[in-house]
Amino acid sequence: MENHEDTQSSGSEKHTTIHCCAESGDIDAFEKLLQDNPALLNERNAIMLETPLHLSAGNNKTNIVKFLLDWRGDDKVDLEAKNTYGETPLHVAAKNGCNEAARLLLAHGALIEAKTKYGVTPLMLSVYHSLRAEDCSIVRTLLEHNADCDATDDEDMNPVDHLSKIQESGKLRDLLLSHQQEQRKTKVQEAISKQNERMDALEKELSNIVGLDELKTQLRKWAKGILLNERRKAIGLKNVTAGRLPHMAFLGNPGTGKTMVAGILGRLLHNVGILQIGNVKKVERADLVGKYIGQTGYKTREKIQEAEGGILFVDKAYRLILEEGSCRDYGLEALEEIMSCMDNGKVLVIFAGYIEAMERAISSNEGFSRRVTNIFHFKDLSCEELANVLHLKMHNQAKNSLLQGFKLHSSCTINAISELIKRETIKTQRMKMNGSLVDIMLNNAKRNLDVRISDDCTERDEFLTIKLEDFEAAVKFLPQ
Template sequence: MNGMTPLHLAVWYSLRAEDCSTVKTLLEYNADCSAKDNEGMTPLNHLAQGPGSEKLQKLLHWHLEEQRKRKAIEACSETKAKMDELENEISNVVGLHELKVQLRKWAKGMLLDERRRALGLKVGARRSPHMAFLGNPGTGKTMVARILGKLLHMVGILPTDKVTEVQRTDLVGEFVGHTGPKTRRKIKDAEGGILFVDEAYRLIPMQKADDKDYGLEALEEIMSVMDSGKVVVIFAGYSEPMKRVIASNEGFCRRVTKFFYFNDFSSEELAKILHIKMNNQAEESSLYGFKLHPSCTEEAVAALIESETTEKQRKEMNGGLVDPMLVNARENLDLRLSFDCIDTDEIQTITLEDLEAGLHLLSRTS
């Protein structure tokens, strides 16, 4: 009725009967010494400081410390598993050294807090900061947001790992009174996770001649909930146009405290992305079951990309160049194979020739 556990009751009885046998039996079966009743009292709290309770206090204190040690060991094991999971996710992110360091810092700090609590220590709850991801399309902003969602959920900062991706058209209405409710619905959808506002600069038009633009209203709706702790907001877009968003609201830099710059990928980094994609194909992918020929080393693919694409093309597409390149390469493989081919290795191996053909086709269409 009052939240007492069997151990609470046994302690209460032992004080009066001067018989610790029930307490000892419960402790042998790992009864929780830190359990609290409805008044926030542990079994130890119920012990009077008078004569006769010293033996019981010593017994409970010893078991309490043993339980804390066990919880700490269990928490340590769980922490290592979670850090391994994070490192596995980060291994698929190319470049972005500064951001990776920050992700590891957050993860380690949050997981150490878990261990502190397992040791019975009281520590304040952490809240993830709101962020801005600045860079050109194809530099991995959306992918990193999804990894961040998994991380924040994994360490208990967010109740879900969902990332709700929105753009201007998802937030801004065409008439007076439409934008507020439309934006609030999207914010509601994102609660418990991350609201990822892609091309956020489009909320603030370059020209202010159009008095009927409601992008600023959508931005203000988002800003109004950023202090609630219900959602983490990430604004993403080109570095230069995003300055309009930052300047449009005086509270922006107070709420958005982390800015990360996503640089354009080099040919070497694009080759690394290509290899990662080929090694991590999902079953629903059209490239599932295919592999690269041994001649398609990262160095060879980087040299191919460097020679067959222009700097402008790489800057405009970045990581977006890799998927169509691979799809075109697979089509070229199909084109050059004979129906009589029965070599199981040859029939599923993409060569450097196929990759080159894939880039040629891509160059003609871009």
């Protein structure tokens, strides 16, 4: 860049570029250049790639800064434009101690936690300026706007750490430490409040799961661990990591709630920060295994990609493992693709299936057994648990449910439904069906209600209330 004398006061020479005018504060020449060519608003200079806002802010030319921030043209000044080092105008103002320019930028919404390509914040740069100039003004300005004293750069050091390397004590260090302590108190209180909210949400979700006490206990432990990590970070503890994703196996008969729990699990783990999203991608062997060489790997990787950030739920996973004496097929290739993604932290995998078949599959494959360490058994539902599921389904109906708006008569207590199921079904029947038995009972009961309603009925509640006698009729048509 050419050197130009400041002619704003002498008027003997006019600045010829937008950047020279911004640097010198020649407001008359600056206005004329910009009005003649509005495209110069965010024009970059050579080498440093700085905009007029960078140069005016870094030289505390507040008249230019104000003009740019108040510009009413079609384009807006870029507050977060970055130069060669990744510095925004606020960075440049901070490192040069340009206090008034920094205040103007912050008042117009400049990001106080913006980071350079090396992870440096404006507060870090202001600290070094204050040491050189023996003036804490720019640091105070940033702290007044709640600049984070615990923000770290690429060397994992915060402003206080950098200062501690240079001096043991002093006004600047005392100033930073005082603000750091206050910020940490606030962060801890916010983390505690957030923890309480999330744990309350967790308990609400868990109330929709019947039985599975072991799984519920483990979920509470995971949730509390993640939320405590947030509190650890709030008080400045470093090297706090989330750990590996808790890949799992759900073992149990059909209808025991494995798919439903996976959906709840996805929402819970997303809510406490373990998963990026709460989605569950359910797949079976046919979704993963191809008919020809090369198909299986492609199909499996495609499904894994669709599940990234959430849960890949592999139902009847034992079908991917070869039975002893069987001819080779492509199921094992699909399993190996899934296992290869389990260490990268991008997807949580849940394998599900019948108890005995899944236990054989897990024990027969070393990679499988090493990665799947959280194994939960979904027991067959008792008569009382089935009655509880029925009540939960009626009280938490999906929008597209055929029973939306319907309710249970007071005679349909959990105990009454439990006794009915126990009296009218046999154990093997319940084992085969579990939760699906409840779905059939509800649908059959609703149909019986439709038949039972008389032609002259006008009472709204009569149209929507399912009675015990409807369930007594419903169980007569359960599959054997």
